[in-house]
Amino acid sequence: MPRVVLLGSPPGPDAAPGQSTPPAALTLPALPGSPTVIGKLHGQLASLDPAPVTIARAGDATAYRGLPGTLVETSDLAGDLRAVAEAAEQATENLLILPANSLVHDELLYQITKSKRGALALITKEPREEDENGDAIVPNVPIEEAEPEIGDRTLEGLPVRVRAAKSRVISVGSAYHAVTRPNAVLLGPLHVHVKHAPTLAEAARELAGMAHLFGPEDDLVQLLVLGLVRRGVSVGIRGRRDLFYRRVATPAEAEQFPAEMAAFNEDRARLNNAVKGADGFFTTFFVSTYSRFIARWAARRGLTPNQVTLISIALGVASAACFATGERLGMVAGGILIYFAFVFDCVDGQLARYARKFGVLGAWLDATFDRFKEYVVFAGLAVGAAVSGIGDVWTLALVALALQSIRHLLDFSFGAANRRKPPSPLPSIPLSVVPDTPLRAALEERKAARKNGIRSLLKMWSKAGKYRAVYWARKMVVFPIGERFAVIAITGALFDARVTFLALIIWGSVGAAYSLTGRLLRSLA
Structure with a gap:
């Protein structure tokens, strides 16, 4: 306050x-x-x-x-x-x-x-x-x-x-x-x-x-x-x-x-501000276009973000159960349910921001059970593959799970390291000085001192983001949760668990390599 x-x-x-x-x-x-x-x-x-x-x-x-x-x-x-x-x-x-x-x-x-x-x-x-x-x-x-x-x-x-x-x-x-x-x-x-x-x-x-x-x-x-x-x-x-x-x-x-x-x-x-401004492509165009209105509907009926989180978890578990049947109809139902599990995963955060209801329990539930839904669906797909006779895909499931776990670990550790890093100080000048020329000169010197090959490369890549295609390509390549759930929903409904896990592993590896490269460059800059 x-x-x-x-x-x-x-x-x-x-x-x-x-x-x-x-x-x-x-x-x-x-x-x-x-x-x-x-x-x-x-x-x-x-x-x-x-x-x-x-x-x-x-x-x-x-x-x-x-x-x-x-x-x-x-x-x-x-x-x-x-x-x-x-x-x-x-x-x-x-x-x-x-x-x-x-x-x-x-x-x-x-x-x-x-x-x-x-x-x-x-x-x-x-x-x-x-x-x-x-x-x-x-x-x-x-x-x-x-x-x-x-x-x-x-x-x-x-x-x-x-x-x-x-x-x-x-x-x-x-x-x-x-x-x-x-x-x-x-x-x-x-x-x-x-x-x-x-x-x-x-x-x-x-x-x-x-x-x-x-x-x-x-x-x-x-x-x-x-x-x-x-x-x-x-x-x-x-x-x-x-x-x-x-x-x-x-x-x-x-x-x-x-x-x-x-x-x-x-x-x-207020409703628009409840939507994260830096969401991924799939979330922005296929979820947040209408999920914000669900959040407002929920707020007006007294639902809490934690209750919506529980709905999302229930949908995720139901999706895993449908995938575990190994039948085509079950796979399609699983794809639909995992999509709506993600929709309600977005709704809980939007509801919290719209209704201004925040809590430690809600933040913990949201962060923890995002992973739970993803991994329980992995298990459901692997069981379904065995039931349908496709073969043992548990190895692929474990590789996908390990890849995502390592990525989450890197995300949290890099974020924590960044929060501990002190910001680069800005120059100062006495209040008695009339013109701001010394301040601007000091800012230029600071800019020149911070300029090196890696920083120039990062700045150039950052400026490229003003082009819409580049901006969304950068959003998608990191394989955020919206894109992951979309891949699970689409490949699970149209193909089989083997295709789903291969898509998760290949795209996830590309995203991990891209993220790790960027973080190494930022650490060295």
């Missing part, structure tokens, strides 16, 4: 001139009961942190009195930064920092807080410039030669002073700090792992001492990310995608944004 910190005052002392109440105190007339923005947000955050810390200027504090949690009143930006530092110093859990005037989907908050990255920020990038033909306009000066700037462009009311790459924030600016070719803004929510809380606190206190250098347009979240990035913390990025987030700053926006929010199908987004 994260420690939630709400930022109760908008950027600058006069960010919303003429308003008698802070933006967070505005009502949302289009929603049932016409709640205030802060009231709605507190309701959403209750399951994450029932007593959040709210940091607000003294003039805005009235709107936050009486709400759950702790109210910290400040007088200026320096006080805001020191209050954030104090909250970070006291944190024993991950931190979720966001503006108090946020209008956001529950699912987006959930996706941000479940991130395993050290830090994650919600951003939006500037639309790229296009010519009359719709082609992107390439700047005349390459980014390597571009001069840092303190941009005056705005996007959604925030200054465009962030340089974001594909996966993380490269540099952040302010009215004092210049950024090379900024292209994005930080929308608001910032999730920081507790291990980086001391770094955040130190950076916030140092920034507080520099508060006189910042402008009224400088956003508090932007300054916090600036401090993290310049201290070498990797801040990942996430877009809104198919979910909604906006900051409500005026009465007009309080009327307009809920209508825009209603146009998004949050339940469909």
Whole structure:
């Protein structure tokens, strides 16, 4: 459960001139009961942190009195930064920092807080410039030669002073700090792992001492990310995608944004997010296209992921029993049953993610009985072959079982070794330095130092994944569980156990060789 910190005052002392109440105190007339923005947000955050810390200027504090949690009143930006530092110093859990005037989907908050990255920020990038033909306009000066700037462009009311790459924030600016070719803004929510809380606190206190250098347009979240990035913390990025987030700053926006929010199908987004993004070809196109709807049906009827796992196990055992008959009709039935055993194996995970029901028992059941279903089907096929007079295929069954066991052992051991491996540190520069040129130069030096023949080969192979055919070929060659169950189902129904085991052994050997080669290269890189 994260420690939630709400930022109760908008950027600058006069960010919303003429308003008698802070933006967070505005009502949302289009929603049932016409709640205030802060009231709605507190309701959403209750399951994450029932007593959040709210940091607000003294003039805005009235709107936050009486709400759950702790109210910290400040007088200026320096006080805001020191209050954030104090909250970070006291944190024993991950931190979720966001503006108090946020209008956001529950699912987006959930996706941000479940991130395993050290830090994650919600951003939006500037639309790229296009010519009359719709082609992107390439700047005349390459980014390597571009001069840092303190941009005056705005996007959604925030200054465009962030340089974001594909996966993380490269540099952040302010009215004092210049950024090379900024292209994005930080929308608001910032999730920081507790291990980086001391770094955040130190950076916030140092920034507080520099508060006189910042402008009224400088956003508090932007300054916090600036401090993290310049201290070498990797801040990942996430877009809104198919979910909604906006900051409500005026009465007009309080009327307009809920209508825009209603146009998004949050339940469909939640359902789509319940499906793993890195599944194999067979799972993606022949299972997950409809299994997610089974998961939602199960969630609405109160079924638990563990109950669905038991259904999958029962189907797997029934499939093995059908294969053991050795008859053609039994083989066809076994193929159908093992397919649906895999479908429900996908459903249990999707149900857990959709209903947000996770547990140690469920994770253990899922991991253990995936192997159990696979191996009991091996036994059923071998028994069926003996019953039907095909011959003794137990040797092939044992080879297939040994091959898969070794692969699983390598998977788990490599994953454990990777988790123990410390990440390569990012460079840092003092907050007192105005341009980000030294930071970018240090990043280039780091990139050059890490570059060798093996890394270049791996990077080239990674880039090849942008081609759809290569992407799916790489997914299939490793012979994931979806493809294995598909091979068992198809070859078992159409041919016999000998063909099934030969297919498993041959494809499994190719997949093992491919995976082992890749892991050796990554270990040596």
